[in-house]
Amino acid sequence: MAITKNNSHNMLSKIATNDGHGENSPYFDGWKAYDANPFHLQHNPEGVIQMGLAENQLSFDLIEEWVKRNPNASICTPQGALDFKETAIFQDYHGLPEFRTAIANFMSQVRGNRVKFDPNRIVMSGGATGAHETLAFCLANPGEAFLVPTPYYPAFDRDLRWRTGVELLPVVCESSNSFKITKEALETAYEKATIAKIKVKGLLITNPSNPLGTFLNGETLKDIVNFINEKNIHLVCDEIYAGTVTNGDEFVSIAEVMKEVPNCKYDLIHLVYSLSKDMGFPGFRVGIVYSYNNNVVNIARKMSSFGLVSTQTQRMLASMLSDTKFIENFLSESRVRLAHRHDMFTRGLAQVGIGCLESKAGLFFWMDLRKFLKQPTFESEMTFWRIIINEIKLNISPGQSFHCSEPGWFRVCFANMDDETTMIALWRIKMFVRKNRNLEINTRRQFLHNNQHMRLSSRRLDDILTPHRMSPHSPLASPLVRAQN
Amino acid sequence: MAIDIVQPTVGLSKIAVSETHGENSPYFAGWKAYDENPYHEIHNPSGVIQMGLAENQVSFDLLEEYLESHQEATSWGKKVSGFRENALFQDYHGLLAFRKAMASFMEQVRGGKAKFNPKRVVLTAGATAANELLTFILANPGDALLVPTPYYPGFDRDLRWRTGVEIVPIHCESSNNFQITPEALESAYDHARSMGMKVQGVLITNPSNPLGATIQRKVLEQILDFVTRKNIHLVSDEIYSGSAFHADEFASIAEILESRNYQDAERCHIVYSLSKDLGLPGFRVGTVYSYNDQVVTTARRMSSFTLISSQTQFLLASMLSNKEFTEKYIKINRERLRKRYEMIVNGLKKAGIECLKGNAGLFCWMNLSPYLKEATRESELEIWKTIMDEVRLNISPGSSCRCSEPGWFRVCFANMSEETLEVALRRLHEFMDKRRNEEMSLLY
Numbered sequence: 001m002a003i004t005k006n007n008s009h010n011m012l013s014k015i016a017t018n019d020g021h022g023e024n025s026p027y028f029d030g031w032k033a034y035d036a037n038p039f040h041l042q043h044n045p046e047g048v049i050q051m052g053l054a055e056n057q058l059s060f061d062l063i064e065e066w067v068k069r070n071p072n073a074s075i076c077t078p079q080g081a082l083d084f085k086e087t088a089i090f091q092d093y094h095g096l097p098e099f100r101t102a103i104a105n106f107m108s109q110v111r112g113n114r115v116k117f118d119p120n121r122i123v124m125s126g127g128a129t130g131a132h133e134t135l136a137f138c139l140a141n142p143g144e145a146f147l148v149p150t151p152y153y154p155a156f157d158r159d160l161r162w163r164t165g166v167e168l169l170p171v172v173c174e175s176s177n178s179f180k181i182t183k184e185a186l187e188t189a190y191e192k193a194t195i196a197k198i199k200v201k202g203l204l205i206t207n208p209s210n211p212l213g214t215f216l217n218g219e220t221l222k223d224i225v226n227f228i229n230e231k232n233i234h235l236v237c238d239e240i241y242a243g244t245v246t247n248g249d250e251f252v253s254i255a256e257v258m259k260e261v262p263n264c265k266y267d268l269i270h271l272v273y274s275l276s277k278d279m280g281f282p283g284f285r286v287g288i289v290y291s292y293n294n295n296v297v298n299i300a301r302k303m304s305s306f307g308l309v310s311t312q313t314q315r316m317l318a319s320m321l322s323d324t325k326f327i328e329n330f331l332s333e334s335r336v337r338l339a340h341r342h343d344m345f346t347r348g349l350a351q352v353g354i355g356c357l358e359s360k361a362g363l364f365f366w367m368d369l370r371k372f373l374k375q376p377t378f379e380s381e382m383t384f385w386r387i388i389i390n391e392i393k394l395n396i397s398p399g400q401s402f403h404c405s406e407p408g409w410f411r412v413c414f415a416n417m418d419d420e421t422t423m424i425a426l427w428r429i430k431m432f433v434r435k436n437r438n439l440e441i442n443t444r445r446q447f448l449h450n451n452q453h454m455r456l457s458s459r460r461l462d463d464i465l466t467p468h469r470m471s472p473h474s475p476l477a478s479p480l481v482r483a484q485n
Numbered sequence: 486m487a488i489d490i491v492q493p494t495v496g497l498s499k500i501a502v503s504e505t506h507g508e509n510s511p512y513f514a515g516w517k518a519y520d521e522n523p524y525h526e527i528h529n530p531s532g533v534i535q536m537g538l539a540e541n542q543v544s545f546d547l548l549e550e551y552l553e554s555h556q557e558a559t560s561w562g563k564k565v566s567g568f569r570e571n572a573l574f575q576d577y578h579g580l581l582a583f584r585k586a587m588a589s590f591m592e593q594v595r596g597g598k599a600k601f602n603p604k605r606v607v608l609t610a611g612a613t614a615a616n617e618l619l620t621f622i623l624a625n626p627g628d629a630l631l632v633p634t635p636y637y638p639g640f641d642r643d644l645r646w647r648t649g650v651e652i653v654p655i656h657c658e659s660s661n662n663f664q665i666t667p668e669a670l671e672s673a674y675d676h677a678r679s680m681g682m683k684v685q686g687v688l689i690t691n692p693s694n695p696l697g698a699t700i701q702r703k704v705l706e707q708i709l710d711f712v713t714r715k716n717i718h719l720v721s722d723e724i725y726s727g728s729a730f731h732a733d734e735f736a737s738i739a740e741i742l743e744s745r746n747y748q749d750a751e752r753c754h755i756v757y758s759l760s761k762d763l764g765l766p767g768f769r770v771g772t773v774y775s776y777n778d779q780v781v782t783t784a785r786r787m788s789s790f791t792l793i794s795s796q797t798q799f800l801l802a803s804m805l806s807n808k809e810f811t812e813k814y815i816k817i818n819r820e821r822l823r824k825r826y827e828m829i830v831n832g833l834k835k836a837g838i839e840c841l842k843g844n845a846g847l848f849c850w851m852n853l854s855p856y857l858k859e860a861t862r863e864s865e866l867e868i869w870k871t872i873m874d875e876v877r878l879n880i881s882p883g884s885s886c887r888c889s890e891p892g893w894f895r896v897c898f899a900n901m902s903e904e905t906l907e908v909a910l911r912r913l914h915e916f917m918d919k920r921r922n923e924e925m926s927l928l929y
Contacts, residue, residue, distance in 0.1 A: 021786040139498055
C-alpha cells in the first residue's frame with residue numbers, strides 16, 4: 001500500500017526527534033555488525049561472535065526440567081487451565097499477591113537470607129529498563145541530575161534521560177585503583193554539579209557493576225550511604241546482577257548496609273531489580289522497583305500501569321520462585337557455571353598476555369587492551385575496536401560506550417554462548433595476538449609495571465613473557481584448527 | 486515497614502506529587518466501595534455490584550476451549566526446549582509470528598475492509614502504555630491534544646501525567662447524541678489557541694468509551710478533513726472495535742485512509758489492545774499502529790520501557806493466527822455482547838430509565854438527568870452516591886468522563902454473569918419504583 005511521504009507534517013515532539021534513544025552510540029554498531037553476519041557453529045562459522053550481550057544462558061536445562069515437572073504453573077496446560085480466566089482478568093497494579101511474595105522471598109534468597117524484603121514494597125515495571133525510568137520520573141524534575149559512577153551501562157543514558165529530561169553526571173573512577181568508587185570522586189562530581197548550577201537529586205550505583213563485574217564491599221557502601229545522607233539526595237541501587245556473584249556470601253546488598261549506618265535516612269533508598277540476568281529471563285520483562293520510601297512505592301505503583309508484568313508470567317514465576325529448594329539449587333549451580341566460564345576466558349586470555357580486571361560477578365569481564373592502542377586515545381580505541389569486529393570477528397563493547405574515562409578497556413560477555421563457541425572465541429583472540437605481536441606498543445615490562453595491582457588469574461610471570469607456549473588444551477591443537485590449516 | 490523519619494527528607498519530583506494520576510476522582514471512589522463490600526452470589530448477595538469496570542467476561546469459554554484443543558501450540562509442553570528461546574527473546578520488534586497474528590486479527594475485526602502491515606505494528610504493555618507513548622512522540626510538554634467529551638477517565642492520567650501534555654475537550658452534546666461536529670472541533674481548537682497552547686492532534690475513541698457507540702463514517706471523514714486542514718495528528722483508539730454488535734456498523738479510520746489511497750495517512754495512528762475484545766487485560770497486550778515511518782521507529786524504541794512478555798506473545802501468536810478460531814470468536818463475541826446490551830437497556834427501560842442508543846462496547850450510557858434535583862455536577866454526584874449506598878451498584882458518573890451535561894452514567898454489563906445483571910436490574914427497578922412512590926406521596 002503506497003503511503004506518500006510528506007515531511008511537512010512530520011511534526012513530532014522534541015523527544016521523538018532527538019538522539020535520546022541512544023541508538024547512535026558505537027555500542028550498537030557492533031550489534032549491527034553481528035546482525036549482518038551472525039556466527040553459527042554449523043551454518044556460519046566465520047561469522048561475528050556476539051560478546052556484547054549480557055545474557056545468562058548457562059543454566060536453562062535446570063529451568064526446563066522444572067517447567068516439565070510443574071505443568072500447573074502454566075495456564076495453558078490442562079493442570080493450570082482452570083486458572084486461565086482469573087489470571088487473564090486480573091489487572092490490579094499491585095500484582096498477584098503470590099507473585100509479590102515470591103519475588104520478595106527470591107530477593108532474600110539471592111542475598112543468602114541475610115535480609116528480608118517486604119512484599120508490600122514490591123512494585124512492578126517493564127523490566128529494569130522501566131524501573132529506572134519510573135524512578136527517574138519519581139525522584140527528579142527535568143534538568144535535575146543523577147550522579148553515576150563511570151564506567152556504566154550505556155542504556156542508562158536512554159533509560160534515565162530520554163523521556164524524563166533528567167541529566168546524568170559522571171563520578172569518575174579510574175583504573176589506578178581498580179575503578180573503585182571513592183569519597184573524593186563522589187565529592188568532586190557533586191561539586192562540579194554545584195558549580196554548573198545543576199541540582200543533584202540522586203546517586204545511581206549498579207552493584208555488582210556493569211561493566212566491571214566487581215561488587216562493592218561493606219565499607220564503600222557505608223561511605224556511599226553516608227554521602228547521600230549528608231547531601232540529602234536519593235540513592236538508587238541497581239542490584240540486577242546480585243545472583244551472579246560467584247561466592248554469594250560475599251555479596252553485600254544495600255539492604256544489609258542500611259541497618260548498620262546510624263541515622264540512615266530510609267526514605268532516600270531505592271532498589272532496582274529484575275529477573276533478566278540472574279534467572280536469564282529478559283523476554284519476560286520482570287522489573288522491580290523496591291523503595292523504602294512509602295510515597296515512592298505509592299507513586300511508582302501508579303506509574304507501573306504503564307509497564308505491568310503479564311499476569312500469565314506473574315503466575316508462572318510465583319510458582320517457580322516459591323519453590324525454594326529448586327531456587328537454592330539453581331542459584332548455586334548457576335554461580336558455579338558462571339565462575340567456570342569466567343575463568344575459562346580470563347585464563348585463556350592471560351596465556352596471550354591479555355589482562356582483565358579481577359572480578360567475581362556479572363556476565364562479563366572488563367578486558368585491558370590498552371597496550372594495543374596506537375595512542376592512549378578514544379580514537380585509537382575506536383580504530384582498534386573496528387579491527388576486533390572486522391578481523392577477529394568478535395562483537396565486544398568498547399569502554400567509551402560505557403563512558404570510561406580511560407581508553408583501552410572493553411567489556412566481554414561470556415555467558416550467552418555454549419562451550420564450543422567459547423573455545424572458538426578464545427582461539428580467535430589468541431591467533432590474532434600471536435599474528436600481531438607488533439601491535440603491542442608498550443613493552444612487556446611497562447605492561448607489568450602499569451598493572452602491578454591486577455592479578456592475572458593465577459598466571460606465572462613467564463607465561464606472560466613467553467606467550468608462544470601452548471597449553472595442551474589450547475584450541476590450536478584442535479582438529480578444527482588443523483582442518484582449516 | 487518504613488521507619489519514622491525525623492529529619493526533613495529530600496523531595497520527590499513535581500510529577501510524583503501532582504494529582505494528575507487521577508486516582509482521587511469519584512471514578513475510583515466507587516471502586517474502593519466495591520473492594521470493601523464486593524457482591525457475591527452466595528457469600529455476599531447484598532454487596533456492591535461492580536458496574537464501573539469495562540471488562541469483557543462473556544466469551545471466556547471460547548478461549549478456554551481453544552487452549553484445551555491446542556496444548557502443544559500454546560504451551561512449551563513436550564517441546565520444553567522452546568522455553569529457553571522464548572525466555573531470551575527481548576527484541577523490541579516483538580515476535581514476528583505475534584505481530585503477524587495481531588495484524589491479521591485487526592484485519593478480521595474490520596471484516597477485511599482494511600489491510601494492516603505487521604511491520605507497522607508496535608507492541609506495548611497495554612493500551613495505557615500505547616496512548617502515553619504516542620503522546621510523548623506527538624506532543625511537547627504544554628502542547629494540547631483535543632479529545633471529545635465524554636471520554637475514558639484514564640486519559641487524564643495516560644495522556645497528561647508524565648508527558649506534561651494538556652487535554653482540551655471537544656464538547657459533545659446529548660442534543661445530537663454526543664456526536665462530534667465540525668463546529669465543536671473548531672471551537673476546541675480555537676479555545677486551545679486562545680490559551681496559548683499549540684494543538685498537536687485529535688484523539689478519538691472509536692467505538693466510544695463511555696458512549697458505547699461507533700462514530701459514523703461521515704463524521705470520521707469530517708475529523709480527518711479537520712486534522713488535515715490544521716496539519717495535526719489523529720489518534721484513533723479502536724480498542725473496542727471487536728465489540729461492535731454488528732460488524733458493518735463499525736468503520737475504522739483505516740478504511741477511510743484506504744479509500745483515500747493513504748493520502749496524508751502519516752498523520753494517523755491507531756491504538757489497539759486485547760484487553761476488551763478478547764477479555765485479557767491481565768496479559769498487557771497493546772499496540773500502536775502508525776502510518777508514519779518515523780513514528781513507528783520511535784515508538785518501537787520507546788516500547789523498550791513497556792514490552793509485552795514473550796511468554797504471552799507466544800501464547801497469543803498461536804491463538805490469533807488460527808483464522809478459524811478468531812473468525813468464530815469475533816462473531817460469537819459480538820452476538821453475546823449485543824444480547825447483553827439489549828438485556829440491560831430493556832431492563833433499564835422497564836425501570837423508567839433511558840439510555841443513549843448504543844451499538845458497541847461493554848457498557849451503556851444511561852440518562853438520569855430527568856431525576857437530578859438540579860442540572861449540576863453536585864446533583865449528579867448526589868444521585869451517584871445514593872445509587873452506591875442504597876442500591877449498591879458501582880456505576881461511573883459522567884462528570885468523571887468530563888461530560889458537559891450532568892446526569893449521565895456509564896454502566897458496564899459484560900463483567901458479570903447474566904444472573905448478577907438481573908440482580909442489578911432488579912435492584913435498580915426497586916429503587917426507581919420507591920423513588921417514584923416517594924415523589925408521588927410528596928405531591929399529595
